[in-house]
Amino acid sequence: MAFGPKGCSLKHQIEVYHNLAQGKAVIDYSFHGVIQHVNKDILNELEEIINYGIPSFKFYLTYGYKVENDEALAVLKKLKELGGITTVHCENHEIINYLREDYLAKGLVAPIYHSKSRPEEAEGEAVNRMINVAAVAENAPLYIVHLSTALGLQYIKSAKERGQDNIFAETCPQYLVLDEEQYKLPNNGGLKFIMSPPLREKNNKEALWKGIKDGDIQVIATDHCPFNFNKEKQLGKDDFTKCPNGAPGVETRIGIIFSEGVSKKRISLNKFVEITSTNPAKLFGLYPKKGTIAVGSDGDLVIFDPYKKVTITKDMLHENVDYTPYEGIKLVGYPEIIMARGEIIARNNEFIGQKGYGKFIKRNKIELI
Ligand SMILES: [Zn+2]
Numbered sequence: 001m002a003f004g005p006k007g008c009s010l011k012h013q014i015e016v017y018h019n020l021a022q023g024k025a026v027i028d029y030s031f032h033g034v035i036q037h038v039n040k041d042i043l044n045e046l047e048e049i050i051n052y053g054i055p056s057f058k059f060y061l062t063y064g065y066k067v068e069n070d071e072a073l074a075v076l077k078k079l080k081e082l083g084g085i086t087t088v089h090c091e092n093h094e095i096i097n098y099l100r101e102d103y104l105a106k107g108l109v110a111p112i113y114h115s116k117s118r119p120e121e122a123e124g125e126a127v128n129r130m131i132n133v134a135a136v137a138e139n140a141p142l143y144i145v146h147l148s149t150a151l152g153l154q155y156i157k158s159a160k161e162r163g164q165d166n167i168f169a170e171t172c173p174q175y176l177v178l179d180e181e182q183y184k185l186p187n188n189g190g191l192k193f194i195m196s197p198p199l200r201e202k203n204n205k206e207a208l209w210k211g212i213k214d215g216d217i218q219v220i221a222t223d224h225c226p227f228n229f230n231k232e233k234q235l236g237k238d239d240f241t242k243c244p245n246g247a248p249g250v251e252t253r254i255g256i257i258f259s260e261g262v263s264k265k266r267i268s269l270n271k272f273v274e275i276t277s278t279n280p281a282k283l284f285g286l287y288p289k290k291g292t293i294a295v296g297s298d299g300d301l302v303i304f305d306p307y308k309k310v311t312i313t314k315d316m317l318h319e320n321v322d323y324t325p326y327e328g329i330k331l332v333g334y335p336e337i338i339m340a341r342g343e344i345i346a347r348n349n350e351f352i353g354q355k356g357y358g359k360f361i362k363r364n365k366i367e368l369i
Contacts, residue, residue, distance in 0.1 A: 001058060002031045006065070010035075010045045014054065018360065025358030026351075027340045028298070030284075032087065033057040038071035043078050053362025055084040055285045058145065061126045062093040062196075072133050080140035083365030085168075085283060087143040090126035090152065091118060091197060100241055111190030112183040114240040115198035123197050124151035131159045131167060141368060143168045143283065146223045148175040148197040150207035156216055166368060168283060170219040171208050173249055173256045174199060174325060182325070191233040192323055194243045195223065209266050218279045218369065220257055224250035226321035248319045252312060252326050254302060259331035263306070285363035299342035302335045310334045318351055 004013035010033050017031050033049055035042060035057050046057070057079065059067040067075070072088070079086045099117040103109070108116075127144055134142035147153060147169045156169055174195065179202045183190035193199055211217040225246025227233050236243020257276060261267040267275075281291020288297050310316075312326045338346040345353030 001034050003034050004036065007037065010042060010049050014049065014052075021358070021360065023356045026345060026353045026355060027358045028290075028300075028361050029358055030054065030286075030361050030363055035059040035067065035075060036065035038067060038074060043074060046075075046078055046084065047082055050082050050084050050365065053364075055082075055363055055365050056087060056143075057084065058087040058089065060089040061130070062089070062091045062096055066093050069129070069133060072130065073137055076134050076137035076140035076142065080137060085141045085143050085366045086134075087145050088126075088130050089146070089196075090123055090130055090144055092122040092125045092129075095119065095122040095125070104239070104241065109239045109241075110183075111188065111194060111236070111240050111243070112180070114190075114194050114243070115180050115183055115200070117240075118196060118198050120149040120151045120200060120204075123147075123149045124155060127152040128155040131155060131164065134167065135159070135164050139164060139166050141166045141168070141366065143170065145170050146175070146197060146221070147171045147208070147211075147217065148200050148204065150204045153207060153211045153216060156211075160216065168219070168369075169211070169217045170221045171212070171217050172221055172223050173253055173260075174223075174247065176205055176208055176220075177256060177260055177329065178325060179205065188234075188237050191236050191240075191243050192229050192325055193247060194233070194236060194240060194245055195225070195247045196245045209261075212261075212275060213267055213271070218275065218283065220253065220275045221280070222249040222253050224248055226319060228321055229323040231322075247325045248321045248323075249325070251317050251319050252324065255310065255312070255331050255334050256326060256329070258304060258306075258333045263332040279369055282367040282369050285366050286361065287367055289361070299339055301337075301339040303337040303339075304333055305336045306333045308332070308334045308336070316349060 002013040002017045021029055033054055076086050096118050103113045103117055134140045156167055159167055178199050180199050182193040182199055226248035227244045227246055232244050262269050262272050278291040281287040290298055310331045312329045314324045317324055
């Protein structure tokens with residue numbers, strides 16, 4: 001997510017991110033453009049960025065850089081025209097602001113009020129709003145990131161029933177295996193789970209699994225955004241609104257989804273490959289270089305032991321952060337060998353790849369699925 005300082009051009013942001021990755025990445029990578037404000041210059045820049053190899057952009061309906069409905073409409077229309085895809089963080093800004101202030105005024109500052117101040121309806125409303133804006137934008141492709149609620153999913157389903165295709169949704173492991181109870185852990189343990197959207201009530205989890213099975217959710221990603229529990233997260237110890245939002249999850253995604261999805265028979269092995277690899281490769285313009293095993297495609301392979309038993313702990317992981325939200329979770333099935341472009345980069349949980357091996361991938365225009 002190529003964020004930049006307020007008011008900067010998309011090109012500037014991407015240059016900065018190139019510098020951050022240069023010589024360091026161990027696997028291939030790309031960037032999503034982040035649209036933090038909308039004006040003529042930004043809209044005119046989109047074509048050049050897409051032609052350069054970045055066809056996906058994210059904007060937010062909340063936070064200080066939130067995009068308004070008319071701006072969203074302009075971006076959706078333009079990206080459709082250019083063969084790009086609009087991805088949106090869907091939460092209703094005003095509902096959240098009102099509730100945050102209300103809880104703060106009442107002295108309700110514990111981590112659980114993070115989720116209470118970002119209710120399911122705040123996501124549902126924003127999802128439904130964007131679906132309608134995308135319909136007005138001549139059925140522009142819309143990709144809803146980190147969907148966390150059954151309510152949002154219902155709006156997606158009902159739009160599809162009305163015949164609006166080109167709506168795609170992503171969820172993440174945290175919304176499939178964790179829930180709101182985590183915010184009540186002792187010693188402010190709930191701060192570890194402060195992310196947006198927040199963890200939800202239990203009943204949402206099976207609804208999201210069903211959405212995956214039925215094909216209404218096409219991708220499981222991570223929203224990986226770590227902060228140390230003993231450092232940055234402690235900013236929220238007396239006030240949840242001061243806690244940085246985000247949690248780690250990039251290393252645990254594949255193992256958790258295999259175990260909770262395939263081993264527990266919620267989804268088929270084919271569906272697992274589709275939602276973790278093939279679908280995102282197609283939607284984000286990487287297919288068939290990535291996302292398939294075929295002559296001419298990159299040899300990016302994960303070889304699993306489907307019966308291996310693993311208990312997730314912070315110590316077994318390589319993420320650069322002092323905790324994992326999945327501590328103690330027991331998995332059946334875990335990756336044994338990981339290959340990037342034909343080279344083995346990890347074996348039996350040991351990283352043996354090389355810094356700088358990863359290349360920036362120029363992506364194509366998107367392929368609707
Ligand atoms: Zn987001």
